[in-house]
Amino acid sequence: MAALQQAALDLRSFPQGIRNCYSINIMQGTKYLIRGTFFYGNYDGLSKLPQFDLHLGVNKWDTVKIENVSVGVIKELIHVPSQNYLQVCLVNTGLGMPFISAIELRPLNNKTYVTISGSLALFSRYDLGSLSRTVYRYPVDVYDRIWYPHFANEWKSLNTTLTIDSQSNNYYQPASIVMGTAVTPINVTAPLDMYWDSESATSEYYIYMHFAEVEQLKPNQSRSINITLNGNYWWSISSPLYLYTTTVCSQSALEIAQTYNFKLFKTEDSTLPPIINAIEIFLVRNLSQPGTNKQDVDAITNIKSTYELKRNWEGDPCLPQPYSWAGLHCSYDSINPPRITSLDLSDNSLTGSIPKFLSQLQYLRILNLERNQLTGSVPADLIERSNNGTLLLRQVAVKVLSLSSVQGYQQFQAEVKLLMRVHRRNLTTLVGYCYEGTSMGLVYEYMANGDLEAHLSGKNSNILGWEARLNIAMEAARGLEYLHNGCKPPIIHRDVKTTNILLNENFNAKLADFGLSKIFPTDGTHVSMLSVAGTLGYLDPEYSISYGLTEKSNVYGFGVVLLEIITSRPAIERSYENTHISQ
Template sequence: MGSKCKSSRAYDLMMRFIFISLFAICVCIEKQTVLASDATSSGKSEKFVGHKHARRKLDDIGGDISIDCGIPSGFMYLDEKTQLSYKSDEEFIRTGVNKNISSKFMSANLQNTYATVRSFPEGNRNCYSLRPPEGKAKTYLTRASFMYGDYDDEDKLPEFDLYIGVNRWDSIKFDNASHVVIKEIIHSALMDEINVCLLNTGKGTPFISALELRHFHNATYRTQSGALVLYRRLDVGSTTNQIIRFKDDHYDRIWVPYPGFPGSASINTSFIIDSLVDSQYRLPSAVMKTAVKPMNVNDSLEFDFEIGDPTLQFYVYMHFAELESLQGNQHREFTITLNGNLWEKSVVPEYLQSKTISSTQPARGSKLNFSLCKTSNSTLPPILNAIEIYILTDTLQEPTDQDDVNAIMDIKLSYDVGKGWQGDPCSTLNYSWDGLNCSYNGYKPPKIISLNLTSEGLTGKISPSLSNLKSLENLDLSNNSLTGSIPEFLSQLPLLRVLNLDGNKLSGSVPTSLMARSQNGSLLLSIGRNPDLCLSAPCQKEKRNIVMPVVAASVSLLVILIALLIFWTYKRKQAARLNVDNSHSKKEGSLKSDNQQFTHSEIVDITNNFHRILGKGGFGTVYHGYLADGSEVAVKMLSASSSQGPKQFRTEAQLLMRVHHRNLASLVGYCNDGENVGIVYEYMAYGNLKQYLFDETKEALSWKDRLQIAVDAAQGLEYLHHGCKPPIIHRDVKTANILLNEKMQAKLADFGFSKIFPAESESHISTSIVGTVGYLDPEYYSSNRLTEKSDVYSFGIVLLELITGLPAIIRGYNNTHIVNRVCPFLERGDVRSIVDPRLEANFDTNSVWKAAETAMECVPSISFQRPTMSHVVTELKKCLEMETAREQIQRTKSQMLSLSSSVDISAVDVETEMGPEAR
């Protein structure tokens, strides 16, 4: 009987397997027929094949990813022209819809990747996640391609932004519906996963046609910082007018044919050009076999590129190979100048071998002007085979800490969390993941400090990956269906302050270490509405006599009620007196700290009976004083006529007690003696920045001093925004509130209007409008929505004041705002006309330009377009480095001139020879 049963089951299983196999074959045949029909109707001549088709990879290049966005899920094809294998984008993104371009834009010559698109009508940010096998710390070329083709039948050209990771890559704009836009970037991957994100800027629905990634095995394209966005890659002297890419180009770079420049002639060879002997660039022989030279042997090869944007920085790569077999008396040697500066003093191309001349420092200017000139030893004119020009783009924003990324991705997969979790979890572009809050501490990678997954339908056990979020302070898993016991690792998260497990199906006992933290006040623990959870140990159901506990509880309750009644009666009798006392004690209690408290009589002694006045403001009068140890202090006393004084006093005093930074004014103590209210803080000998900028009796600040002051003040703001938890918004950043000590160190002061963000705050808070005219964020003024970017705007105005020596509101017939004053000059590339004339042109022009650009980045009327203070600090430090280098060069020149009596040394004009041209 047993053998018959086994035989029957085996026969049944075999028949099921045969049936399933036949069904799968039928489905596959049906899909192939439908897809072949779709491909024909859409203009795609290639047949789609299944995933098991052998992929044709780029020769010797790992990490290649070729995605045709918008093709049906689960299919791939081999492109006849490039011999590259393209696949659908289903495994790289979970959002968006597939669309075909309009039939009127289909043609036999249209590249396959442009026939379909993936469109993103929902969500402000949609991200592709690419995970090359080589992982992080490697160099990659990422290419995104777009053709609108009226895929949505709207006939409206969209505009949107493209991001690589958390940093902006470029903006996507179209001239017409058939315009093909290709964006390339060469970058080093900071994380194992590379995110390419499309951001909706409110000007149309983002879409993408194709996405490709290529891995570079070497470090050929290197910069000191940032990434390289392609501006031009030209096959100079091309005779075929054909684009060259893989398989001719090992790295699949796209070379655009460029016949030549005015006054030049093309030359070529039929021999193969060796690009491996002296070049790591592995240049395609098809590109290097052609070149241009001047028609006249004695002429230079000159050409330029009109950039338009004077703020951009460029890296240039010129590629050479000698194509003519030179005779014994022939020699080709030439120099290269860029924007009038000698770039390479001797270039001698080698016969049939590639040679590359590349930038070591970025070029800058409104125009890139190249001149290749034969040397006195040369009998032949210069040549050029190919050129690449890249725009340097900053990648200052750090991605989320890798351990946190790995942990949150595991949590996402474990619970299948939707919530639009795409791209970098802690992106500071106002697109961080829903339910996440992160810490942004200067230049360190952001870390996840709060995770809210309440009411997300979570099932199963509490994920062990939570233990890897070491910076987690707040965890909310309430109102789900989590089962199992509460894991011990939750008590070992060192910074965890709030844990909410309320409303689940957890069972077992609560870890004793977790209960201990809850009882000592270091953890706010919520574990209610878990019926099977035992709150005491040992967790056993026992039969007990319930009579005595009930009686004892009833008696205890009665005693408590009687005691409360007596206490309440006593309180009512003492209400009037206690109300007065409580009002005073609340004010004083809120100020208790380690700082010194002074009586009014002590303040009188400190200030020598308020003898010396340092200044006056809306709060009251500021006096100079000495403590008993002889140290100088400033004492700010509340004026009786100040309506907002008491509130401002408490705000400022409380904030000064909790913030400690070298660029914030330090609190020494306070006075809260009856009607006499005041703050005692460190004395700043040189007063405030406003006095130094606009008091003509004071010595003018040098450009280096101004930059150092700007860096100091920016670092103080950065600490308030990103170093304090919760963050603090100053709300009254201006030159009068930046104080200077005897070492000219700047410190931010006057926190009377400051606002603390709530712990669970989103991107803004709504509050009444306060601040100073001229410095006030226009978006905050119109909407009452306060964000950290409100301070950024005010700081941008301060920076413009430092550059120009002009106040925020320039008094006169029209009372011109400083932004409106400087904009016309900057737009026409004239930065010198806005610089404070008291500087007497004693500054580095590049440094001033960068400072002006940073200031203008801070003052757009829309807050999300402004940078963070961390970015501002970084840019200003670069400005300071430039100015410091200029001063060192000048000192060196002076020393050389003073030491040299017999040798005539021509001093180099740094601004003329090294600075940018007029923009």
């Protein structure tokens, strides 16, 4: 197909993601011809004809269905964008990998192809009367419309080699070479008959007929035309002008019908049969659903570009709902554009300062920045919204360390390195850390019910029942088991005690404080230490004597914890000299 030859040389396919989009800057308010070309050509060697959806912004434009390996598909739309950009999106519907050969945009005169509402999807565009198989487009057509030749057996072709000009008030400007041919019925008393079946029971159509007289009529000759649609009068053309184009078009969408049958008759006073040179038929596409609020789109786009997020964030953030961006939640109603209400940016390796443009998300209620390496303070506007309850900033626990302590610095480094590589439901989560100048701090998830020791000692008013104590013991044991068997290489905690077992709002237990932890070599039986570290009462006696650290050291400390859980007695009774619960 000649019109496809250039566009069919290359294509781009999209094996990843459900929706993939091209964002194109344009002039807001300008009418555009937008064309997508799809030439499969068995590029993947699979000989499987794909089918997928084509969207313009948040609205479905059409379905691309490839029906022949060597025959391309063209989707064309006339549209006035409401923004200074537009997004052409390919959506994987599970029927084959989306691809595209070309996207083309051509600005049109805003006085052409006027509709009461909606955009226009091309149904057909024909160069009538051409006896060649030539397909015409730019440069012969100033708007790069693609004109396909069309002819019927009951027609006769008329033509001229002279230039056909458009009248000064005809903004459509169909190509002169297209208007240089016309059709007329072989039977001079018969009408020109053209019809098509509707795509669906609700489809609406606009039609554009282009006329130009290509024969220089004699004084006693005349050509006037009456046009009917499904048997009813529709329009009249009184003497098409010689070598000048006149366009007749729908002022509104045609009345919905199952079949559209146009007949062109010569009028009673006409001596010559009717003619027509070219015709365009369009389907109405309602592409008016607004996208996400522009301020929110600008803010989230800034976030995406600033941090170079490697997420499949394509197209509109919130719409269509099945394709909304991962990590976002939006508000939806039938009147207003969606707003972003929740943003989860955790685990994205973000660095640098927390961006001030986050505050542009005015409807944001939940913001999660966990497990990144962001620095600086939270923007003041977000803090204010958190204080007045309109934004949920997750509560965290902060452990501040002294830089003057060499041991504290070493433990700080050890804990950061360890918690950056291990993640488990029974281990406390490191949200972030601070190491700026003289400030060192660890930021953990907040554990609402504090540590286990407070509940066993009576410092806390909550009394733990036996079922709760058993669950806490099991969850702490799972945390240890993960350190010993789930981590490669294994990790020895070295400070298992009740104050390092934290409880969340549901009394789920998590191991905490990994500052003394050591990585256990997989090819050894123990770790030789230069000194003993831990808490009196929980230290493994063998470790204390031999300085040989093994996984059993954790088990010993956990055994002491179990005794505390059962008896509600501390590991060491401070009121008695040299008394130990394990003695």
